[in-house]
Amino acid sequence: MTLPKLITVDVLAEDTNIPKERIVELTRLGYFPCYLLDNGEYRYHRPTAKDWIRENMLWKQDGKVLPVHFCVFKAPDTVPPAGLPKELEGFNTQMCRHYDEPECVYFLCRDGRVVYVGLTNSLTARTQQHRRERKRFDEVFYVHVPGGRELMAEVERWFIRQLKPELNLEPCVEEDNDGPCPGRVMEEPKEVMT
DSSP, rough: OOOEEEHHHHHHHHHHTHHHHHHHHHHTTSSSSOEEEETTTEEEEEHHHHHHHHHHHHHOOOOOOOOOOOOOOOSSOOOOOOTTOOOGGGGGGGGGOTTTTOOOEEEEEEEEEEEEEESOHHHHHHHHHHHHTTOOOSEEEEOOOOHHHHHHHHHHHHHHHHHTTTTSSOOOOOOOSSSOOTTTTOOSSSSSSO
């Protein structure tokens, strides 16, 4: 019998860019294919491990075609941003400085359903972080909430309690006797959202 060429978890982690700790965790749980040596060390067959990773740890996300006039945030209709380069003056109704993102409560959606509600001052960076965290969503909507972090948090909590999105993992804790909780109909936030 010929033994396959086996590699250590360190080599596999470097080879696949999967953290060593994650490979060990999946191995100990019995998911990751491996060989157990009599001294208690795990070894891996590179082709088998890569096939398993491809089948169990990778998801392909097909992109969507961007609309011709794509702009994530609508710029003011009448006033172009200060310091707009002359080459861009003809396009000023769609120009926004990248850091002029609104304070907002946002909604990650998948298959037409809200799966996560959050708040941010930088929607672009936040959605990129969610993708790195492997949250699965195909659309993002937001509501501009001027008035600071406290009001944004109030609006976020309101939507979480109304929509109960599956990726908002923290359970609602009743806030004294008059605080909102699931199952209790809440009043809309005090201030009007734009």
